[in-house]
Amino acid sequence: RKAALATVVQVKGSSYRSPGARMLMLDNGRWVGSISGGCLEGDALRKARQVIMNKTPRTVTYDTSNDDDNQLGIGLGCNGIIDILIEPIAPEHANHPITLLESYITYGNIGASASVFESEAANIPVGSKVGYNDLEKTTGSSEQLIELLHEDLAEVVTNQKPEIKEYFTTQGRIKVFLELIQPNIDLLIFGGGFDAKPVTELAHILGWNVRVTDECVAHLVPINFPKADQMQSCKREFVQKEIKITPFTAIVLMSHNLKYDEEVLSQIIGSKAPYIGILGPKKRATKLFDALKEKYHIEPTAEQMERIHAPIGLDIGAETPDEIAVSIISEIQAKFSNRSGGFIKYRTGPIHHRDGKEDQVFRQVYLKNFFPNQKAN
Numbered sequence: 001r002k003a004a005l006a007t008v009v010q011v012k013g014s015s016y017r018s019p020g021a022r023m024l025m026l027d028n029g030r031w032v033g034s035i036s037g038g039c040l041e042g043d044a045l046r047k048a049r050q051v052i053m054n055k056t057p058r059t060v061t062y063d064t065s066n067d068d069d070n071q072l073g074i075g076l077g078c079n080g081i082i083d084i085l086i087e088p089i090a091p092e093h094a095n096h097p098i099t100l101l102e103s104y105i106t107y108g109n110i111g112a113s114a115s116v117f118e119s120e121a122a123n124i125p126v127g128s129k130v131g132y133n134d135l136e137k138t139t140g141s142s143e144q145l146i147e148l149l150h151e152d153l154a155e156v157v158t159n160q161k162p163e164i165k166e167y168f169t170t171q172g173r174i175k176v177f178l179e180l181i182q183p184n185i186d187l188l189i190f191g192g193g194f195d196a197k198p199v200t201e202l203a204h205i206l207g208w209n210v211r212v213t214d215e216c217v218a219h220l221v222p223i224n225f226p227k228a229d230q231m232q233s234c235k236r237e238f239v240q241k242e243i244k245i246t247p248f249t250a251i252v253l254m255s256h257n258l259k260y261d262e263e264v265l266s267q268i269i270g271s272k273a274p275y276i277g278i279l280g281p282k283k284r285a286t287k288l289f290d291a292l293k294e295k296y297h298i299e300p301t302a303e304q305m306e307r308i309h310a311p312i313g314l315d316i317g318a319e320t321p322d323e324i325a326v327s328i329i330s331e332i333q334a335k336f337s338n339r340s341g342g343f344i345k346y347r348t349g350p351i352h353h354r355d356g357k358e359d360q361v362f363r364q365v366y367l368k369n370f371f372p373n374q375k376a377n
Contacts, residue, residue, distance in 0.1 A: 002027040003089040004048035005097045008035050009117045009177040010164055011361040013065060013080030018352055018363040019162065020179050024089075027052055035084055039064075048086055057087040057127030059117045080361075085117045085177075087127050095141065100131050104181050107133055108246075112156040113179045114140075114149045120172025132157065144169075149176065156180055162362050164355075183248045184208050185336055188273075190239075190264050191255030192219030192231075195279075198325035199252065201227045206329070213243060215260065236263040245271040250332045252312065254279040262288055266296040269304055275335045277312035277328060285310035314341045 008021040016037035023033040023041065025048040035044060040062055047060055062082045087097050104111050111133035119126050123144070130140030132153035140146040148167055156162060156178045163178040185208040189196050192214035203210045204227035211230045214220055220231045234242050245251070251273045253261045261278065265288055268276060278285050288310075292298040300308070313327030314334070334341035344351060352361045 002052045004051045004086055005089055006035050006044050006048060006084050006086045007097075007115065007177075008082060009059070009085045009115060010083035011080055012359050013361075015064075015080040015082050015352075015361060018361050019164075019177060020363055036082070040082070040084070044084060044086065051086045051088050055088050055090065057085065057125070059126055060084045060086060083117060085115055085127065095129070095139070097129070100129060100139075101181075103131065103139075104133075105183075108183055109133060110157055110160075110183075111181045112153040113181055114145075114153055115177045115179070116145075116174050117177055118173075118175035121169045121174055123171055124169065124174050149178070152178060164360055183246075185332065186246060186249040187211065187252065187332070188213065188243070188245065188249050189252045189254060190214070190261070191253065191257075191279075192216070192221075192224070193254065193256055194224075195321040195324065196254055197224055198322045199254070199328055200225050202325050202329045204228075206333070213239075214255065236260050239264050240267040243268075245273050247272045247274060249273040250275040250277070250336070252277045252279070252328060252332075254312075256280075258284065258287065262291045262295065266292055266298055269298065269300060269308075274307055275332055276308045277331065278308065278310035279312050279324075279328075280310070282311060309335075 004025050006023040006025065008017050008019050011019055017035055021035050023031055023035045023044065025031040025045050027049060029045065031041065031045060034041060044060070051058055062084065065079050065081060089098055090096050100113060111131065114130040116124055116126055116128040124142070128141040128145055130138060130145050130149045130153065132138045132150070138146050138150050138153065148169070152163070152165060157180070160180055162180045165176050165178060167174050167176065187203045187208050187210050189199060189212045192212055196212060200210045200212060210228045211232065212220065212225050212228045213232045213234050215233065215235045217233045220233055222231065225231060232243070245268065251268055253264060253276070255261055269292070278288065289300065292300060309331060312331065313324065314331045316327050318324045318327040331341060353363065354361055
């Protein structure tokens with residue numbers, strides 16, 4: 001089927017979704033993803049049909065700052081201005097938007113992408129793109145655009161901060177969304193018990209990569225973990241050698257076997273994982289830390305202890321396995337978003353991360369253990 005991709009490229013004020021949110025629309029009216037809370041999708045779908053027919057990208061601006069504005073037939077009350085870039089997907093073109101996004105999935109590391117959403121330059125039309133990764137490989141619509149954006153894309157990767165920037169070329173002004181692209185959270189669960197199942201299911205709903213590992217093959221029954229992307233049997237002494245851990249990996253120890261957790265923790269504490277959660281009470285965690293010192297001669301550093309969450313999860317009064325799964329997944333999300341996990345109603349600042357100069361909204365990124373120009377192990 002013919003399709004179009006809608007991307008939120010700029011938000012000023014309040015909005016349900018931040019820049020980088022995407023929605024893929026087909027010419028039969030079906031879509032996946034979202035660019036708002038459901039209020040803009042219908043109109044975006046109508047405009048996507050025009051884009052598909054014309055085969056020309058366009059930027060659509062929605063002003064939701066006026067509650068009485070009947071532009072969309074409803075008063076949204078979001079109090080924001082949202083720019084949406086809608087691009088046709090032409091399979092015959094080698095560098096259409098889906099191909100670029102796919103390259104980041106196979107790359108599996110942090111990168112940046114630039115999308116032109118306003119242009120007065122005939123040689124750099126709306127929809128022109130440049131892609132960049134931390135190995136300094138840059139690809140794009142034209143050599144001129146690559147040369148213009150290369151350094152700024154490198155800075156986005158280094159600083160881990162997306163940007164909206166204007167450039168002035170010989171043929172006119174262009175406006176570009178410089179987006180930070182990172183892999184999904186990679187959830188690694190040690191322990192194939194019954195309480196690991198709801199954790200894998202919630203992580204799957206969020207689109208995370210989910211792996212379950214245990215040294216007991218009998219625990220790794222596919223019917224128990226239908227939402228896991230990978231199940232791997234690994235003896236505790238070979239974890240460091242056989243289990244892949246990256247700066248995007250969140251590790252959860254929930255085996256209910258103290259000796260197993262001791263061995264695993266001794267091997268993963270020096271990894272690049274920014275989050276290590278340990279199921280169980282504080283006394284159990286204390287026993288694990290004592291074993292690290294006495295048995296494995298490992299004295300955890302302050303940085304390592306900051307990455308370890310024991311007891312695991314947010315304090316939401318969880319008791320059942322499903323409730324505990326919500327607590328665990330919420331804490332991991334808060335960690336990777338650099339948030340405290342408290343009640344939003346008590347937050348004194350804005351809900352979304354903003355540029356103080358223009359009230360521009362960006363998604364906040366947490367990659368504390370990631371070092372640019374270094375491939376993840």
